[in-house]
Amino acid sequence: MGWIFEQNRPIYTQLLEQIQMRIVCGVYAPGERLPSVRELAQEAAVNPNTMQKALAELERTSLIYTQRTAGRFVTEDAALIRDCRRRLAMEKIEDFMKAMQELGYSREEILALMQQDQEMEERNEEVRV
Amino acid sequence: MLRKLLKYDLKANYLCLLVCYAVYMALTIAFSLNMRGLIRQEMFGAADSAGMVPESVWMFTTISLTVLWGGAMIGLMILTFVLIIRRFYTNMVSDQGYLSLTLPVSTRQHMLSKLISGLLFELLTTAVLVAGFIVTGWIIDILPILSRFGDLFVYMWDEITDYYGIVYYLDVAVNAVRGLLMIYFSICVGQLFNKHKVWGAIGTYLGLVIVLELFMGILALIIGFSPSGSLVWLASLTGGSWGNLIFKVVQSGVYFFLGAWILEKKANLE
Amino acid sequence: MTPILECRDLSKSYDKGMRPALNHVNLKLQRGRIIGLLGPNGSGKTTLIKLANGLLSTKSGELLIDGKPVGIETRRIVSYLPERTYLNMGLTVMETIRFFKDFYEDFDEARAYEMLKSLHIDPGAKLKTLSKGTKEKVQLILVMSRNAQLYILDEPIGGVDPAARDYILNTIITNYNENATVLLSTHLIADVESVLDEVIFLRYGEVALHAPVDAIREENGKSVDALFREVFKC
Numbered sequence: 001m002g003w004i005f006e007q008n009r010p011i012y013t014q015l016l017e018q019i020q021m022r023i024v025c026g027v028y029a030p031g032e033r034l035p036s037v038r039e040l041a042q043e044a045a046v047n048p049n050t051m052q053k054a055l056a057e058l059e060r061t062s063l064i065y066t067q068r069t070a071g072r073f074v075t076e077d078a079a080l081i082r083d084c085r086r087r088l089a090m091e092k093i094e095d096f097m098k099a100m101q102e103l104g105y106s107r108e109e110i111l112a113l114m115q116q117d118q119e120m121e122e123r124n125e126e127v128r129v
Numbered sequence: 130m131l132r133k134l135l136k137y138d139l140k141a142n143y144l145c146l147l148v149c150y151a152v153y154m155a156l157t158i159a160f161s162l163n164m165r166g167l168i169r170q171e172m173f174g175a176a177d178s179a180g181m182v183p184e185s186v187w188m189f190t191t192i193s194l195t196v197l198w199g200g201a202m203i204g205l206m207i208l209t210f211v212l213i214i215r216r217f218y219t220n221m222v223s224d225q226g227y228l229s230l231t232l233p234v235s236t237r238q239h240m241l242s243k244l245i246s247g248l249l250f251e252l253l254t255t256a257v258l259v260a261g262f263i264v265t266g267w268i269i270d271i272l273p274i275l276s277r278f279g280d281l282f283v284y285m286w287d288e289i290t291d292y293y294g295i296v297y298y299l300d301v302a303v304n305a306v307r308g309l310l311m312i313y314f315s316i317c318v319g320q321l322f323n324k325h326k327v328w329g330a331i332g333t334y335l336g337l338v339i340v341l342e343l344f345m346g347i348l349a350l351i352i353g354f355s356p357s358g359s360l361v362w363l364a365s366l367t368g369g370s371w372g373n374l375i376f377k378v379v380q381s382g383v384y385f386f387l388g389a390w391i392l393e394k395k396a397n398l399e
Numbered sequence: 400m401t402p403i404l405e406c407r408d409l410s411k412s413y414d415k416g417m418r419p420a421l422n423h424v425n426l427k428l429q430r431g432r433i434i435g436l437l438g439p440n441g442s443g444k445t446t447l448i449k450l451a452n453g454l455l456s457t458k459s460g461e462l463l464i465d466g467k468p469v470g471i472e473t474r475r476i477v478s479y480l481p482e483r484t485y486l487n488m489g490l491t492v493m494e495t496i497r498f499f500k501d502f503y504e505d506f507d508e509a510r511a512y513e514m515l516k517s518l519h520i521d522p523g524a525k526l527k528t529l530s531k532g533t534k535e536k537v538q539l540i541l542v543m544s545r546n547a548q549l550y551i552l553d554e555p556i557g558g559v560d561p562a563a564r565d566y567i568l569n570t571i572i573t574n575y576n577e578n579a580t581v582l583l584s585t586h587l588i589a590d591v592e593s594v595l596d597e598v599i600f601l602r603y604g605e606v607a608l609h610a611p612v613d614a615i616r617e618e619n620g621k622s623v624d625a626l627f628r629e630v631f632k633c
Contacts, residue, residue, distance in 0.1 A: 007622040010613035011593055042573050045565070046593045047433055050613065133501045141487070220487075227485035231452050232502045233475040323413055393470070398454040 001027055003044040011046055015054035023063060023074055024085040034072040130234050134242035142212045142250060149208055150257045153201045157261040160198040161268035163190050202258060209254040213247040217313055222320040226398050236392040240385055247309045300374055307381045311337060314384035317391040401466040403549050403580045404428040404451060409460035411446055420446040422604040431577050433594055436584040438601035439631050444584040445482060448553050452479045478547035482554045484534050488527040492520060492537055499541050511544035532559045539567060543574050552583040568594050588624040598623055600630060
């Protein structure tokens with residue numbers, strides 16, 4: 001998973017999102033020790049202070065925690081990670097909905113469209129089998 | 130820090146100078162051997178006529194080697210001077226000045242290092258030139274005659290210094306120091322100009338020379354010395370030489386400290 | 400804590416009657432930051448940098464480094480990369496490293512050699528035989544191998560290829576210690592944007608903007624690079 005940044009949003013926000021993503025996807029497994037701020041900053045090619053700030057924010061939400069001498073670790077609380085995952089999912093859906101509404105679809109139309117897409121997918125599956 | 134600065138100042142020029150000394154020495158030897166051959170043939174003739182070298186060849190080699198040798202002598206003096214000045218200019222106020230002036234070293238130490246290295250190079254060139262004469266004398270086998278000249282020189286020197294005392298020794302030393310500092314100072318002033326920094330330095334130098342000559346001239350007139358000849362020289366040879374010496378020492382001090390101050394506080398690098 | 404660099408009403412002009420190169424600049428740079436000094440040609444970036452290194456003298460106002468006026472004390476803690484080649488071209492890379500070691504107590508020789516190796520530069524090579532880009536890399540290596548408190552880099556990535564540019568930025572991120580500040584001037588904003596804490600926009604010798612990068616992105620909804628193009632549109 002590479003680090004890619006959009007030009008028009010704060011790097012800090014994007015770092016926050018991308019680290020959350022990595023934790024949710026298990027790139028950083030529960031209980032795993034995170035690389036140091038400096039290593040992470042180097043990997044992402046960002047300012048160490050910005051990285052530090054993002055990690056501090058994640059610490060505030062308890063998704064990661066600091067052990068005084070050993071460094072930073074991903075939380076072992078599976079529920080917390082699940083919540084985070086769900087929140088990210090909801091955000092994605094919201095973004096998607098917003099984009100679709102801009103195209104002029106109503107909520108019902110969107111759901112119908114998704115239903116259709118699902119059926120098409122299933123038919124393709126059958127043909128292949 | 131001064132020792133480190135000196136190390137790099139000496140390193141910057143020594144190789145070029147060594148090569149030039151070698152060339153000069155080679156020419157000295159060539160010139161001397163030619164002279165020896167010429168003198169032997171003129172005085173004793175060759176052992177057999179087959180060994181005789183035609184007059185026209187002697188003429189050609191003698192004239193060309195004399196010109197070359199003389200040229201090398203003058204060239205060596207000029208080159209030593211040019212190298213010393215160039216080192217100061219490039220190292221302090223052109224691109225390399227970006228490094229020199231941002232080192233954690235005071236500009237006074239920079240000035241001192243440039244002064245000492247410059248004096249050392251002048252001394253070395255003088256020594257090589259004198260060595261050249263001795264080698265010539267030895268090869269042509271006129272060392273006894275040369276040593277007579279040497280004795281005469283020492284005698285005159287003794288007479289002069291006996292008469293004027295330690296002032297005369299000091300005057301030689303102070304002149305060398307003042308000469309270099311005046312150039313360094315002029316370069317420091319020259320860099321204050323936004324454009325034409327080299328011309329600024331040359332202008333400053335010439336201006337200084339003129340002002341000093343005028344000043345000494347007027348001073349000499351007032352005190353009542355003869356206005357003929359170089360008044361500075363005259364003054365240094367006469368009873369007022371202690372005053373003259375002190376004046377030169379003061380001048381050197383002003384060039385040194387003011388120059389260092391300009392580099393420290395009034396740097397204006399392009 | 401005293402700012403690592405502070406300008407108080409700093410002005411500088413070269414010729415009388417001409418527009419001043421710097422006009423009543425007030426700035427405070429804090430420790431532990433990577434700061435971009437941005438502005439079009441002739442906006443006063445290099446003038447400010449040269450003043451901070453004592454290569455020019457101030458006309459009016461003050462420039463303090465670690466609370467002290469520029470002098471031998473401040474030179475000890477400032478590591479400066481000029482926008483030109485300033486080394487003695489007759490020396491080899493190794494001799495130049497020796498030179499830095501001789502004069503700077505905070506110079507880390509091992510780090511310099513390590514960086515030379517990473518960038519495939521032969522320490523035995525004479526400087527004059529190196530390409531322009533390689534000379535720039537050598538100078539940057541020397542400057543970044545010091546453990547200074549303030550690094551002032553004038554156009555550090557202008558003349559090198561993109562791969563080396565990445566390496567250099569990486570070096571800047573990883574090498575400097577947490578309390579050191581890096582001030583770097585460049586016109587390649589997009590390349591450095593993500594490594595900067597703050598940016599300073601200079602225009603006609605005046606500070607047009609001094610703000611954190613993320614604050615700029617947040618407020619304007621665009622990158623610093625895009626904002627720069629807008630502000631300095633011709």
